[in-house]
Amino acid sequence: MKCVTIRYLTSLDLDSFIEVARTVPYQRINSDLFPGVEVWIRRDDLLDPLISGNKAYKLLFNLLEAREQGADTLITCGGAWSNHLHATAAAGARFGFRTIGIVRGERPQVLSATLQDAERFGMQLKFVSRDLYRERSQPAFLDLVGLEAANSIFIPEGGANFAGAKGVRLLGELIESTLPISFDQLWVACGTGLTMGGLSSSIHSFPVCGVEVLKAGESIRRDARHWHAALKKFPRPPDLGQEWQRTSSDTDEAPSAATGIKLVNEYHCGGYAKYPTYLREFQRSFERQSGIPLDPVYTAKLMFAVSKEVAAGRISPGTRMLTLHSGGLQGRRGFQLIK
Numbered sequence: 166m167k168c169v170t171i172r173y174l175t176s177l178d179l180d181s182f183i184e185v186a187r188t189v190p191y192q193r194i195n196s197d198l199f200p201g202v203e204v205w206i207r208r209d210d211l212l213d214p215l216i217s218g219n220k221a222y223k224l225l226f227n228l229l230e231a232r233e234q235g236a237d238t239l240i241t242c243g244g245a246w247s248n249h250l251h252a253t254a255a256a257g258a259r260f261g262f263r264t265i266g267i268v269r270g271e272r273p274q275v276l277s278a279t280l281q282d283a284e285r286f287g288m289q290l291k292f293v294s295r296d297l298y299r300e301r302s303q304p305a306f307l308d309l310v311g312l313e314a315a316n317s318i319f320i321p322e323g324g325a326n327f328a329g330a331k332g333v334r335l336l337g338e339l340i341e342s343t344l345p346i347s348f349d350q351l352w353v354a355c356g357t358g359l360t361m362g363g364l365s366s367s368i369h370s371f372p373v374c375g376v377e378v379l380k381a382g383e384s385i386r387r388d389a390r391h392w393h394a395a396l397k398k399f400p401r402p403p404d405l406g407q408e409w410q411r412t413s414s415d416t417d418e419a420p421s422a423a424t425g426i427k428l429v430n431e432y433h434c435g436g437y438a439k440y441p442t443y444l445r446e447f448q449r450s451f452e453r454q455s456g457i458p459l460d461p462v463y464t465a466k467l468m469f470a471v472s473k474e475v476a477a478g479r480i481s482p483g484t485r486m487l488t489l490h491s492g493g494l495q496g497r498r499g500f501q502l503i504k
């Protein structure tokens with residue numbers, strides 16, 4: 166066993182982020198839930214105790230831009246159990262930004278554990294009507310909810326902007342440069358599809374497969390393609406992140422057609438945040454056998470999908486599958502888990 170020193174995110178600059186992200190462990194999963202194949206997991210849930218998973222990567226360039234612009238406040242929005250809201254509140258507290266979280270609906274009598282944390286981290290919560298919340302992608306949104314945009318940056322729900330996508334591209338580059346063995350496939354959980362699009366733009370040694378965690382129609386594929394194409398259009402300046410440099414020789418690749426984006430949509434288990442008994446039981450078996458905690462919304466469905474695909478014979482024996490632990494463990498508190 167290689168010994169890893171986990172360092173956590175203690176300062177806001179690209180090189181130290183990369184240094185920390187390079188120490189994220191890869192773990193082989195020992196479990197009879199994946200017979201005949203080799204399953205590994207990259208533990209980005211361990212990147213940092215509070216700013217973890219894919220949301221940390223989506224925040225990175227947003228935070229760097231905020232600092233560069235001299236902004237002192239981060240404004241964002243999300244639901245009562247939002248991993249993004251939680252990570253943004255923690256990042257603001259850690260790196261010295263005020264934070265404002267716009268939340269849908271009336272302020273409840275008792276806040277969710279996520280929102281309690283957010284307030285404890287110093288985030289100011291602003292509850293807005295469902296009608297207003299629906300306008301969250303309009304440029305006038307802050308005006309509409311009565312917030313002052315001066316000295317602040319607005320980060321969209323889930324960290325889904327170009328800066329967010331750049332962070333996920335960085336994750337893909339880090340994955341390519343830290344693999345413990347060679348893999349045949351990478352599997353990730355998809356909410357919006359941004360993570361899928363970002364990873365597929367920077368991972369070239371094997372295909373990326375996405376598990377849709379909600380009934381999304383074509384929107385996840387569309388978003389993934391959109392971010393993939395956007396990133397290809399604006400390659401990373403080579404002087405960014407000096408520790409490791411990759412060449413972007415494939416920037417003129419046909420953008421939306423040949424993205425190699427593969428999605429499976431049979432494992433949403435009834436819809437977003439739906440948690441039927443069979444998923445609950447799967448999660449318990451997985452956690453007992455592997456010792457790795459999952460979140461019911463994203464990573465439990467990811468591992469469930471991988472297990473089912475293997476069982477259905479759609480993955481050839483001996484395939485080396487890498488999965489991404491995209492974090493979200495704070496959200497476990499919103500569910501009744503089997504002990």
Ligand SMILES: *Cc1c(COP(=O)(O)O)cnc(C)c1O
Pocket residue numbers: 218219220248249323354355356357358359360361460463464491492493494
């Ligand atoms: C937000 C989130 C995702 C989904 O990311 P997208 O980029 O929206 O597809 C996956 N896993 C976890 C734990 C998340 O919090």
